[in-house]
Amino acid sequence: MKNLWIATELFYPEETSTSFILTKIANRLSEKYDVKVVCGDPVYDKQKKSSHFSLDSRVNVHRIKGWGGNKNSLLSRSLRFVFLSLSIFFYLWKNVKKGEKVFMVTNPAPLILLVSILKRLKKIELIILVHDVFPENTIPAGIIKSEKSVLYRVLRSIFDKAYSKADLLITLGRDMQQVIEAKIRKYNRHSKIEIIENWGDTEGIYPLLKEEVLNDNSSLKDRIIFQYAGNLGRVQGLIELLHIIKQVKNNRLVFHFVGEGAVKNTMFEYVEENKLKNVFFDGAYSREDQLQVLNKADVSFVSLAPKMFGLGVPSKTYNILAAGKPVLYVGEKNSEIDLLLKEENIGYSFQHFEEQKILDFFNSFDETSVQELEIMKQKARKVAEDKFSEEIILNKFYNII
Numbered sequence: 001m002k003n004l005w006i007a008t009e010l011f012y013p014e015e016t017s018t019s020f021i022l023t024k025i026a027n028r029l030s031e032k033y034d035v036k037v038v039c040g041d042p043v044y045d046k047q048k049k050s051s052h053f054s055l056d057s058r059v060n061v062h063r064i065k066g067w068g069g070n071k072n073s074l075l076s077r078s079l080r081f082v083f084l085s086l087s088i089f090f091y092l093w094k095n096v097k098k099g100e101k102v103f104m105v106t107n108p109a110p111l112i113l114l115v116s117i118l119k120r121l122k123k124i125e126l127i128i129l130v131h132d133v134f135p136e137n138t139i140p141a142g143i144i145k146s147e148k149s150v151l152y153r154v155l156r157s158i159f160d161k162a163y164s165k166a167d168l169l170i171t172l173g174r175d176m177q178q179v180i181e182a183k184i185r186k187y188n189r190h191s192k193i194e195i196i197e198n199w200g201d202t203e204g205i206y207p208l209l210k211e212e213v214l215n216d217n218s219s220l221k222d223r224i225i226f227q228y229a230g231n232l233g234r235v236q237g238l239i240e241l242l243h244i245i246k247q248v249k250n251n252r253l254v255f256h257f258v259g260e261g262a263v264k265n266t267m268f269e270y271v272e273e274n275k276l277k278n279v280f281f282d283g284a285y286s287r288e289d290q291l292q293v294l295n296k297a298d299v300s301f302v303s304l305a306p307k308m309f310g311l312g313v314p315s316k317t318y319n320i321l322a323a324g325k326p327v328l329y330v331g332e333k334n335s336e337i338d339l340l341l342k343e344e345n346i347g348y349s350f351q352h353f354e355e356q357k358i359l360d361f362f363n364s365f366d367e368t369s370v371q372e373l374e375i376m377k378q379k380a381r382k383v384a385e386d387k388f389s390e391e392i393i394l395n396k397f398y399n400i401i
Contacts, residue, residue, distance in 0.1 A: 001032065001033055001034045002033055002034065002100065002101070003033065003034050003036055003096075003097070003100045003101070004029055004033035004034065004035050004036070004100075004101045004103060004401070005036050005037075005038065005092060005095075005096055005100060005101065005102045005103065006022060006025075006026055006035060006036070006037045006038070006039075006102075006103050006104070007037075007038050007039075007088050007092065007102060007103070007104040007105075007111060007115060008022050008037070008038075008039045008104065008105050008107070009039065009040050009081070009084055009105075009107050009108050009111075010022070010039065010040065010043075010107070011023060011026075011037055011039035011040075011061065012053070012054075012055045012061070013042060013053075013055075014042050014043070015053065015286060015287045017198075017315045017316070018105060018107060018131060020053065020287065021198060021315065022037075022105060022129075023053070023055060024390065024394060025394065025397050026055075026056070026059050027054075027055065027056040027059065028394040028397060028398055029103075029397065029398065029401060030056045030058040030059050031398070032398070033101075034058075034060070035058065035059045035060065036059075036060045036061075036062070036095075037059060037060065037061045037062065038062050038064070038088050038091050038092060039061065039062075039063060039064065039088075040063065040064050040080075040084045041063050041064065041065060043080075052204055052288070053287060062091060064084055064087040064088060064091070080108075081108035081109065081110055082108075082110055084108055084111075085108050085109075085110035085111040085113075085114055086110075086114070088111055088114075089111065089114035089115065089117075089118065092115070092118055093118060093121075093122070096118070096122055096124055097122075098122055098123045098124070099123060099124065099125065100124055100125070101124065101125045101126075101127060101401070102115060102118070102119075102124050102125070102126055102127070103127045103129065103401060104126075104127070104128055104129070105128075105129045105131050106128060106129070106130050106131050106132045106133070106134065107131060107132055109132070109134040109135075109159075112128070112134065112159060112162045112163065113158065113159070113162045116161075116162040116163075116165040116166075119165050119166075120165070125167050126165060126166045126167050126168075127166065127167065127168045127169075127170065127401060128163065128166040128168070128169050128170070129170045130163075130169055130170060130171045130172065130176060130180060131172065131312070132311065132312060133176065133179055133180070133183070133310065133311045133312075134155075134159055135152060135155040135156055135159060136156070136179070136311050137235070137308070137311045137312065138152070138155075139152070139307055140235050140304075140305040140306060140307040140308050140311070141234050141235050141305070142234060160183050160184060160186065160187060161187050163180065163183055163184050164183075164184035164186075164187035164188035164191060165188070166191055167191065167192065168191070168192045168193075168194065168400070168401075169184075169191055169192070169193045169194070170193075170194050170195075170196050170397075170400070171193060171194070171195050171196075172195070172196070172197055172198060172312070172313035172315075172336065173195060173197065173310075173313040173335070173336025173337075173339075174195065174336055174339060175309055175310040175313075175332070175334060175335045175336050175339075176195075176310045176311070176312075176313060176336065177193055177195050177310075178310055179309070179310030179311065180193055180310075181193060194400055196393060196396045196397060196400070197313070197318070197336075197387075197388060197393060198313065198315040198317075198318050198388070198393065199318055199388050199389060199390045199392070199393035199394070200317075200318030200319045200320075200321055200322035200384045200388045200389065200390075201290070201319055201322055201390065202322045202384050202385050202388075202389045202390070203390075204288075204290070204291060205290055205291050205294060205319050205322040205323050206291070206322065206323065206324070206381070207295065207323055207324030207325075207377065207381055208291070208292075208295040208323075209295075210225070210295065210296065210298070212295070213292045213295045213296050214296060220254060220256075220280075220296075223252060223253065223254045224252050224253050224254070224298045224299070224365060224370065225253075225254055225255075225256050225296060225297050225298050225299075226253060226254070226255050226256070226297070226298070226299050226300075226301060226328060226362075227255075227256040227257075227258065227294075227296060227297035227298075227299070227300050227301065228241075228255075228256070228257045228258070228259075228300070228301035228303070229256075229257075229258040229259055229285070229290075229293050229294060229297075229300065229316070230258075230259050230314075230316050231259055231260075231261045232257065232259050232260060232261030232262070232263050232264040232267060233261045233262050233263065234262050234263060234305070235304060235305040235308060235312070236263075236303045236304065236305065237303045237304065237305045237306070237330060237331075237352060238257070238263055238267060238303065239263060239266060239267065239270065240352065240355075241301070241303065241330065242267060242270050242271065242276075242279070243355075244355055244358050244359050244362070245276065245278065245279060245362075246274050246276060247359055248278065248359065248362045248363060249363055250362055250363045250364075250365055251278075252365060252366075253278060253362055253365060254278045254279070254280065255278055255279045255280070256279075256280050256281075256282070256296065256297065257279070257280070257281050257282070258281075258282040258283075258285060258293055259282075259283070259284055259285070260283060260284045264281075267281075268281060290319055290323075291323070294319065294320060294323040294325060295323055295325075297320075297323075297325050298325070298326075298373060299325065299326050299327070299328050299347075299348075299373065300316075300320040300323075300325045300326070300327055300328070301327075301328050301329075301330070302314050302316060302317050302320070302327050302328070302329045302330075302331075302337055303329065303330040303331060304330075304331040304332070304335070305352075306332070306352045306353075307332075308331060308332060308335075309331075309332035309334075309335050310335070313335075313336045313337065314337065317337055317340075318384060318388045320380075321346065321380045321381065321383055321384035321388065322381065322384040322388075323380075323381075324377045324378065324380050324381035324384075325377065325380060326346055326347040326348070326373060326376035326377060326380055327341055327346065327347035327348070327380075328347060328348045328349075328350075329341055329347060329348070329349045329350070330349075330350050330351070330352060330358070331349075331351070331352070332351065333349075333351055337349070340383075344379060344380075344383050345376065345379060346376050346379050346380040346383055347376065347380075348361065
């Protein structure tokens with residue numbers, strides 16, 4: 001079999017979404033290639049926690065030794081990314097042969113530049129799975145303040161050209177496809193761009209009654225629970241969401257934030273300062289805990305910060321659907337999740353500037369709304385099974401790579 005090289009920061013046994021997805025893809029592609037992975041050492045999840053997450057014995061992994069750093073420190077992450085990118089590049093330079101395929105994800109970002117150089121020097125076939133669009137994603141994250149800055153314009157020009165070197169670009173949604181098409185148009189009109197969505201764990205995650213997962217004495221059983229579960233990071237717009245929650249007068253509703261991240265302390269302080277009695281927090285959870293965690297919700301939040309159109313598609317959406325939960329999405333109009341919810345009628349979608357509409361939605365949530373939820377729950381599960389199961393999505397990767 002031919003060699004397929006996979007270059008990534010995160011890989012098994014990490015349980016972060018990028019690692020989980022790439023490990024599953026590597027396992028599937030090992031049926032037709034000799035898969036060789038070059039990645040960093042585990043940083044966030046150093047030991048496998050989920051029994052259903054394993055690595056195929058046919059997949060060969062070379063781990064780059066380095067430092068873990070602080071994932072919530074921008075400087076620490078940047079230094080790690082540069083070191084790791086250079087290390088992966090030099091390893092590939094020594095070992096990849098002319099004409100072989102290199103499949104990489106857009107993290108760490110410096111590696112995009114280096115592998116585009118490798119393509120020219122070694123005449124490899126380059127496939128990029130676009131999880132992030134750099135440097136565009138630095139604007140909503142507040143890392144670079146303005147698109148007009150010299151730094152941003154220089155980075156944009158360099159990275160546009162690097163993305164355009166790929167033979168195949170795989171995007172996560174229709175909005176991302178649109179952004180990537182515009183990004184590479186100046187340099188290359190011939191790169192193939194395909195959409196392959198993320199998948200939901202339809203076997204390990206399924207609908208349960210809320211009563212089955214809440215404590216017997218829980219006061220939340222009779223409340224409508226809006227839940228955000230995942231990374232409490234900078235680009236999810238969660239602080240802005242708390243500003244709206246502060247004004248909610250509907251006592252039927254409670255808001256549950258589960259996970260860790262860069263803004264969690266700020267969120268917690270805001271809740272304490274404003275004495276919000278309808279907001280609850282829980283800590284990090286493993287992939288194996290998702291069945292219990294997601295089924296505590298009646299409606300699940302998915303959010304992206306303003307100006308994130310086409311820059312990311314939250315993978316958590318598909319596990320939420322697997323649990324049979326409608327989605328409340330706050331993000332850009334005509335983004336992939338916005339389109340999906342409206343096409344399938346499996347949730348609610350608002351833009352960030354529609355604060356009053358979101359507040360009115362919360363305050364008017366009544367018994368009729370609860371009845372509509374039950375219909376949406378059934379539809380959500382069916383959509384996950386019919387369109388976003390692991391088998392369906394992995395078959396797309398198998399057929400296209």
